[in-house]
Amino acid sequence: xxxxxxxxxxxxxxxxxxxxxxxxxxxxxxxxxxxxxxxxxxxxxxxxxxxxxxxxxxxxxxxxxxxxxxxxxxxxxxxxxxxxxxxxxxxxxxxxxxxxxxxxxxxxxxxxxxxxxxxxxxxxxxxxxxxxxxxxxxxxxxxxxxxxxxxxxxxxxxxxxxxxxxxxxxxxxxxxxxxxxxxxxxxxxxxxxxxxxxxxxxxxxxxxxxxxx
Amino acid sequence: xxxxxxxxxxxxxxxxxxxxxxxxxxxxxxxxxxxxxxxxxxxxxxxxxxxxxxxxxxxxxxxxxxxxxxxxxxxxxxxxxxxxxxxxxxxxxxxxxxxxxxxxxxxxxxxxxxxxxxxxxxxxxxxxxxxxxxxxxxxxxxxxxxxxxxxxxxxxxxxxxxxxx
Numbered sequence: 029x030x031x032x033x034x035x036x037x038x039x040x041x042x043x044x045x046x047x048x049x050x051x052x053x054x055x056x057x058x059x060x061x062x063x064x065x066x067x068x069x070x071x072x073x074x075x076x077x078x079x080x081x082x083x084x085x086x087x088x089x090x091x092x093x094x095x096x097x098x099x100x101x102x103x104x105x106x107x108x109x110x111x112x113x114x115x116x117x118x119x120x121x122x123x124x125x126x127x128x129x130x131x132x133x134x135x136x137x138x139x140x141x142x143x144x145x146x147x148x149x150x151x152x153x154x155x156x157x158x159x160x161x162x163x164x165x166x167x168x169x170x171x172x173x174x175x176x177x178x179x180x181x182x183x184x185x186x187x188x189x190x191x192x193x194x195x196x197x198x199x200x201x202x203x204x205x206x207x208x209x210x211x212x213x214x215x216x217x218x219x220x221x222x223x224x225x226x227x228x229x230x231x232x233x234x235x236x237x238x239x240x241x
Numbered sequence: 242x243x244x245x246x247x248x249x250x251x252x253x254x255x256x257x258x259x260x261x262x263x264x265x266x267x268x269x270x271x272x273x274x275x276x277x278x279x280x281x282x283x284x285x286x287x288x289x290x291x292x293x294x295x296x297x298x299x300x301x302x303x304x305x306x307x308x309x310x311x312x313x314x315x316x317x318x319x320x321x322x323x324x325x326x327x328x329x330x331x332x333x334x335x336x337x338x339x340x341x342x343x344x345x346x347x348x349x350x351x352x353x354x355x356x357x358x359x360x361x362x363x364x365x366x367x368x369x370x371x372x373x374x375x376x377x378x379x380x381x382x383x384x385x386x387x388x389x390x391x392x393x394x395x396x397x398x399x400x401x402x403x404x405x406x
Contacts, residue, residue: 040284047277054270058245061267064260065251103258107265114268127246131268134253138261181254 081167084153097149097174101142104135111135141184145174151193152200155213162208169204170196334375335384337361339395342385348394351376 035041079093087093111132115121121129122136152170156163173179179188197213204212252264341357342349349357355372370378376393379385385393 035284035288043277043280047274047281050270050274050277054267054274057263057267057270061252061260061263062245062248064257064263065248065255107258107261110265111268114265114272128268131249131253131264134250135261135265138254181256 082153082157082163084150097146101146104139104142108135108139137185138181141181144184144188155197159213162204162212165204165207166200169200335379342395348388348392350392354393
């Protein structure tokens, strides 16, 4: 700013003081951002979900399971809302190419990535709960897989939902079957017989073998 | 300028929520600074127009805007010879009551007084106050006196009249 008016007005003096404080904080923040943005910093992951990962399919958005994927989703959703408040008046961030709007778009992409990861987790939890005897191994593999840095935010936001669920189940089958010493999923990947001798504990315990002769 | 733009983009995409929060804080601070700078530029423009003679800004009343509302009431002065705040109708009522009492030459009970006043035919039957209310207000003002169980009478002629036992 070229010239700040030197006024005896107390309101102006207050605003000037606020302006100078803000400028100082802004300079520090700029230095921090330049320093930290080049670092590969990993957040401290939360450990120990309050709710079993296999119960994710049954949870509402308001429920707090405290697993890292859901916490990330909540956090990024709040960040997106916060970023949306800095959209300049008259701009439509989804189509505008100015820096401010692109900044908001970055947070939307972050949220989309977190939402896709969480959706995959929910889908896998359903299959782990109802179509596998090794649900714990399945969910452990899923969480470990999604934590790999190869799955970048951009990929998760734009590419992840292009792959069918069967592909994830197949990959999980291949990865976990060694540890499970056998088939992991009983009927979702069409690898096992039609008749399966056990049912989910949540369904009615009806013996269907009489229909099969 | 470009390096901070790149750094901000990287910070926004960081897996660390603390770094992303820093990027958000940067963006918010930049917007605040921008609005303050705009205000100071506007203020400096006004100061320059006054050739450096600007002083402390005093709180002023907001400028009057054109409105379709009715113009404010202008207080009209009272006509000459009339005291402001006097009620002509009430004054006339007092004079009528006093003349009735003088003609009767004795204290008059409320009902009789009301009948005598209505016989004059100066007012309609509907008034904002009842006859009794108006008489009590005159009694409180000292215009008339009320002798218990006798009736209303002139204040200066009270002496010598005692209520009936």
